[in-house]
Amino acid sequence: MRDMIRVALIKIRGVAGVQDQVLADIGRTISRLARLGLDPVVVVDPADVAETGYVTHERMADLTRLANRIQTGIERDGRKSVVVPPMFSRTTADTGLKWTVPHLLLLPMTSKIIPVVVPVAYDEHASRNTLCAADDVVIELASRIAGLARPDVIALDKVIFLDPVGGIPSTERGAAHVLVNIEQEYDAIMNELTDKRHVANLTALKRVLELSPASTSGLVTTLQVAASQSTRNPLIYNLLTDRPVISSSLPVDGKRAPAQATTLLRRGMPVMLVYSPGGMSLPTVTGPTPDIVNGLVVCDRVAEVDMAKLVELIENSFGRTLDVGRYLARVNGNIAGLVIAGDYEGGAIITWENKPGSDRVAYLDKFAVQRRSQGSAGVADIVFKAMVGLFSKELVWRSRTENVVNKWYFDRSNGMVKLPPGENGTKWTVFYTGTETRERPDVAAYVAVCSGVEPSFK
Template structure:
């Protein structure tokens, strides 16, 4: 579908971003009739004909609406300006083809009236902008008793949340109406509604939109094990899960005030959840946001929620956790107000690099606002050194991602040089698929490798190997001896150089897949946190990427090599840089074409 854009709007520079937007953007239907009214009431009471039902089912199967499930936490604590900023962002997402369904979470102690008032407040803000408008759906969720196993302690009753919308969501999605749902559920058709856990309602909504049966009907608590219903039951293609929480993104373990930029669930979920729960058990502070648990408990709940929802969705779907203030961010230097609301359009979207709206940026690129492998200092320099703006404007992008295998496992024992008498890791060991590893290197570099020469050179000094996915990316790291230093002296003086020998990503996975970031982060965070060095040809187009992620670089004279390192204090240790240069000059390449001679 072709989208006519104003000439004043410019896309991101990434070609893949433009390509991805083309397949995602769907213009809202040009329908001047109200989304809901007497016509819908009459239609609901009558039974649709078989042909009409078949046509509607076919439409949902072949061309489902792209949707985002949004959880807005504690809207009662947000000012009108911030709420209007969020409403504007949701309206802009709709213009770009992504219709939001918002679950309103009032936190602990919220009653029905507060949740309904805040839902209406958000609807009014959305309706102030151009477009099909919004709809408050307050009777979507119901609560049913779940079948508990025999091992459940007496007196413990587990409930499950179901979606019973009576066609409201389907009609809204067809008309690109933003639906706002207070997190309320009723036990039956005649009982009053009561506040329900927003995580449970968000998960139930995602299951319903994705075409999965409810937990009550499937008889299982595991979202991944529940079989899908007929494809016609899928109401929407859920592209994004968005959590707007005042706590912001998931914090780093070593830097609790800095959020993760990207989380690879396949690799990091278990460890992150363990660290968050361990931190919550020792944290004396409380969130101070109306919820009784420590902040890390709430972060852990957010992480578990996105993991459970993404399990139901295709691998291309992702989740974004950020603050309501970041979601309200626009290209304007001042927040929108009720008295000064710019017209909805592309002219006020993300047009500068200074202030990136994480929701809009993620929709256009499916990437975090800043690359996850960039050092924090680089981001602070780009933002005029303001760490406060970085923390408030950053978001955590969560993807199902891919598994990362590291040999040897640094969680068991940190990487250290092993003495010659010790058992060494070799590329010919059974734990490696050597054929796939060699293919990965040759495909990434587009050059034929002299395998025998390469194995002879690295097998006796291999430090470790990082493998992403099914050999979609890899890093081979070695311990190198500086020229003129014996192995005995290097052991005594700890002068073995950690060297990145090969960094390879399949051509089909290069670009926005994030494989390179995943491998690089594993190298500098898990394997060599104290620093590593490598070299690259001076005319290598990847050097800009290397430069942004290194702590230092220099051009090696009388050669075609540029040297990079991540060791933060390398300049203060003159011997370290000398050893790095000695290794980068002396390592002999192993390419079969022998073109390395000119380097």
């Protein structure tokens, strides 16, 4: 029986200006994806050489030549490929596409042949072929594949845009975004974009990811990056790890997070952010949330927090039972901020800590990720980035010295200090990050804060 079809829609723009050797290397990368279990479908995007409209014989010949160049590049690696005939229709030039002849695509895929698609649709009103937007082709294919409701037979795994403009630009990074959480970041990123190509890519990928399963990911990079045969080729790396080549939560310093031309996109999850400059309280664990907890005012958005889920998240992540009463007695009135990702997939609790002779310090009291989401899906990166965004000037936290996650913390910190063993022999390492951190000798304030935090687990 034929294995499940795991579709990778790959749209390539800029073929006309690329050397044959680059296309051959891209073909080799596409073949590697196929050998690793994906079923690539390549869509030619001729937007840089042709306008939409009716397709003459000459224009169809030009489109076929572009498709043939991609086909040749794939077949140079020994993989079979075919340029499929037009298989879309529309009632007028202004109406949406319909994938009317799906077997033209599915038949070669079931035979492990990589199809190359040209964005041509039959205009039923004019009885003529028209050139349509390649993005519309990708969206229609994604919609129909998702609508088949047979995830055990066929599913859309990856959507990859190879485009000369590269990944979605980030003002903060001065290069491409590493990871985009569509649910949280789409509007803010769109407001920053000025290049219409980037706008079109982000808009199309948002639409595709909305139509697809939550596990589907999008990726935008240059043709040259896709042609790379290194072990860090982002197309291959993402397939093997389900992650970007570098972590999106690493500091933007050019060393730990070098400039990238590739962006990984996920439909992702919403992120709740709550900040209190004066300190706030958490709601009760059960029952309706009052406006006042133990005489302390509850911040507006904190009333939305499901404390039962928050406690479950913390206990699941740490594998220990939280002493809720003791914990709330310590932190209520001093909560500086909350980050909650998705349906409590991850979260962070930040408190204001005050020490005599020192300004208050933002302290990361709890950083938690559901165990099922640890090591994948980017939940930790999403929470950490959001938290550092809230407390960009200064943030301090501690971790047991033997904790295996300390390398991850170290890479995201400005510095660290190891504390001497406590009375029970526990060894802690203090980490700090931000744009206005206190270096030695003032780092003693961080040591004082982290030394004085009481245990919160039973």
